[in-house]
Amino acid sequence: MVDLKVLTDAVGALDEEKVMSLLRDFLATNPTAGDAQQVVNACQQGMAIVGDLFEQGEYFVGDLIFAGELLTNAIEILKPVIGQESSEKIGKIVLGTVHGDLHDIGKNIFRSMAEAAGFEVHDIGIDQPPSAFVDKVKEVNPDIVGMSGVLTLALESMKNTVDALKEAGIRDRVKIIIGGNPVTKEACVQIGADAFTTNAAEGVKICQRWVKNYD
């Protein structure tokens, strides 16, 4: 069995070579699905370190993009042995970039970090109209809706989406977080969201607090 602490630290250090080498050695031992799940968890804990280092100003946006890629590759390599067994999810998020905005980098960073933190994320993609958020919320009944956008016009689309959720009578079933360059405290109030962030790591922490308080 791989040293889980060493693996977590290697992911946290974004040491791709070491992570992949540890995973290949692990796979060579014919591990069980249970062992593989522990390894996945160790990688996810490494992502939490990445988030902390980002918040401390040690890592920057390019590092988060790299971290997302590293985790995706790690999970991909482990897929054959993970099997059907999966760890318990701490909550469900419907995530998308709002209508009129085609940017997805920030959304994807948030998705990687949220999944690593144990959320089940339903990513509906970019340029999504309010109706797409409403439909997905009805379908999967999430705890949280995450709306992303880079353009200033995204603020208007976020407001339209919140209004559509209200109109559908499902606004109060979910917490709403908005993220991206143009979001501010004032915009958050105007839009009717519950929280805002320009920092994916902080956004994940807000979501973690929300689901903890639900329990």
Added chain:
Amino acid sequence: MTEQNLLQERIQLFHDTAEFKKTKRIPQISNFFTWKILDSEFTLSEALFDYNKMEKVVCDFHERYNFDAYTDLGTRNPVRVTNALGGYHYVIDDEKEVINIDDQVYFEPEEYPELIENPIKFIWTKVLPRKYKKLREKDALNSFKIATYEFLAYSEYNQRIIEKFVKEYQVPTLMNMQGGVLLHPLEMLFNFFRGIKGLSLDLRRHKSQVLEAIAVLEKMFVEPALAALDNPGSPTTVFDAYTAFLAHSILSPKQFGEFYWPTLKRIIDKLVATGKKMYIFSENTMLQFYEYFQDVPKGHLIIHVELDDIFEARKKLPNICFAGGMPADLLGYADEQTCIDYAKKLIDEIGRDGGYIFSQNKMMSFRNDCKRENLLAVTNFVHNYNG
């Protein structure tokens, strides 16, 4: 005052401001892009595909708001040229009133050696055919001819509108677009070749090749532009050179030192040696790198900040002239008096002793970025306020 004096007065006003001399008023730069089309009688498509309509848009805009200089005169999105080559990178949606631009990824990391070996050959034979699908088709030559005509029409519009602004409105061009654009090679990789994600991965996985690519692209594109700085500046242009910071947004300060600063430092050294000035539009934030800029002599850099706190920027970098500061949030959602109060605060706190050019923080593009009455109130106030 004669009209010629107004042109010279505006240029002098910008120069004095950049050199931290106290001026009788604060110069104003328009950072309006597609918003000015939304402020006109035309749709985005109508203006972007018809140079006569675009001319009317920018002229009406100037006659209404009377800025001292413009970051865009309707030339930022040459859609007719790129569409003629089958590029279609500009996604125009008249219903949503938005132009989106795709992230551009045109080569894979394994191809760095080819770029490094011969960048011109690589760009012409690999990057351009991938970027413009009509160059891969049978009648590519004909498409290229059509695109050339479109480029000439675009250039003709560019010349015409500049001339009209200089002669008729006595408004100088902000930057010298012919030879004065000093795009950092990392910006080329980020904006034109590898995209945000691709470059973020390359910085860790292919560091030495990224550095080699920067070196060859610098030799190919930056060095000739630096040599051009030895020539006298244009008499109708405010600043001698222009660049934009975008790729810096993915870098740590250490990476900025490795990948960005060496070339930028050579550019700054040349500006200082030749007594020239460069205008930089800095998307996102740049203050995380402020230490690199602390020793730049006054009078050579004008940095237009987007998300940085401009008051903090002034404190941290008293040697740099800043532009921007007026929030799109206020122009789009607040009332006239709130906007004027904020404009006054900007001038009082950072503009009294020079070193500050009034402008909008964002590249104003969408309807709710601004209300006409707010812009009229603010431009009028700034024009008449003496601090």
